[in-house]
Amino acid sequence: MSTPVITEADVKTAADRIASRVRRVTVAPADPGTVPRASAVWLAAEYMQHGGSFxxxxxxxxxxxxxxxxxxxxxxxxxxxxxxxxxxxxxxxxxxxxxxxxxxxxxxxxxxxxxxxxxxxxxxxxxxxxxxxxxxxxxxxxxxxxxxSHAYDNPLVAAGAGTCAAEIRDLIPDVDTVMVAVGGGGFFAGTAAAMFPHGVRVIAVEPENCRALNAALEAGGPTDVDVESVASDSLGARRVSETAYQLATNPLATSVLVTDEQIIAARTALWEHRRVLVEHGAAAALAALLSGRYSPSEGERIAVVLCGANTDPSDLAH
The missing domain is CATH 3.40.50.1100 (Rossmann fold)
Known part of the structure; x- marks a missing residue:
């Protein structure tokens, strides 16, 4: 594997640069018993960031x-x-x-x-x-x-995105796993750069019909994919970045796919049980847990990032 374009040092530089201007992420524990076998799950409320997303x-x-x-x-x-x-x-x-x-x-x-x-x-x-x-x-x-600029394929953009993960680790020092939704891979890349040096796993979650990173891992490199998902407005990249692909080949990374129905169910559950309104894409990571597509180990300490809330509440039934 070639050297990633971004490192933890890049994330730290970004954190120092933007610290006084962005909102630090907050975390809240998930309701006990909502995720089988996982003893500790936190929801990271990055949807409250300026502009409504990470x-x-x-x-x-x-x-x-x-x-x-x-x-x-x-x-x-x-x-x-x-x-x-x-x-x-x-x-x-x-x-x-x-x-x-x-x-x-x-x-x-x-x-x-x-x-x-x-x-x-x-x-x-x-x-x-x-x-x-x-x-x-x-x-x-x-x-x-x-x-x-680029929506995700830029080292400065990816490093900035990784500052969210660094803050999560400050709040949960013994976190084992961070789960993130993946579109073009900028958020995943920054998260991986911030977490891998500390042995923290990163679960990359994508819709089944919107899977640029998963397809790249299958193909041995970034490749174009078709995009057709309820979450395609935020996760609809046709090709993942080379940086994200490189980092995803690390043993600490796991690629997981979820269905649109599972995403909708997770988004609806967030609204019904917490009055949290997020985009379909932002519910994808939680969907992997609620559906069992990702099965945590007993005692695993997991942070699930809810990464965006620029959505229309009228479509909650869809």
Whole structure:
């Protein structure tokens, strides 16, 4: 396995850079008996982060890094995203005083588009899938000189995302396992970089029909996959990052797939039992536990990250 692009040192640097501007994650114990055989499970409430998801961390790390190093262009940042990364970039741009131009597929949820505009981003809708928006953002960067960011495949973005895991370990020093939902792999990569040096396992959970990381492990490297899931608006990357793939080959990583029905059930359970409203994608990690797709060892100490809440509450029945 080649050396990962990011390390724990990169996560620590990001943590120092963004510490005073992001909300530290909080954790709450899961109800006893809700997860068979697991004696200790915590829910990490990262959905309460600025912008409604963990992605604020990576976006701010990227922006501040370039401002500190004098490499931020006058045109600011441009990014293509299905929603959450764009919202994070818009929030970070406003916080750092830089322009942000966002490209999204026209299929992006209206609640996310509205939030982007409220944050002051220049929103442009292109095509019907992420790849179309990405192509348009690349063209915009070429024509204007804007700094091209990426929803997940950027070491600064991934390192920033990993600061959530570092905070979880501060709160639960003897945690054995962290469970995260995976789209393009930035959150997983940052989590793995922060946790593997301490012997902490990372469970990478994806929908069965939205499985870029799982497919990469099968194929021996990143490969394009079809995307068709209730969680595709946030986990719908067609190809996982090389960094995430490399880290996923570590024995401390485990890839788990869940069905859309299991994701919906986990999301509904969070609302009915805790009045916590998250995106379908953010419920994927918990779905692996509630469905038994991931079976913990007796006494295993697990943190399940609820990573995003930019969603429409009217679809809770779906």
């Amino acid at each position: 992605k604020a961390r990576g976006a701010l790390n990227l922006a501040l890094h370039h401002l500190e190093n004098g490499t931020m262009p006058e045109e600011g940042i441009t990014i293509a995203s299905g929603g959450n990364a764009a919202i994070a970039a818009a929030w970070a741009g406003r916080a750092a005083g830089i322009k942000v131009t966002v490209f999204l597929p026209a299929t992006a949820p209206t609640i996310k588009i509205a939030k982007l505009r409220a944050l002051g981003a220049d929103v442009r809708l292109e095509g019907t899938v992420y790849a179309h928006a990405l192509e348009a953002s690349i063209q915009h960067a070429d024509e204007t000189g804007a700094l091209l």
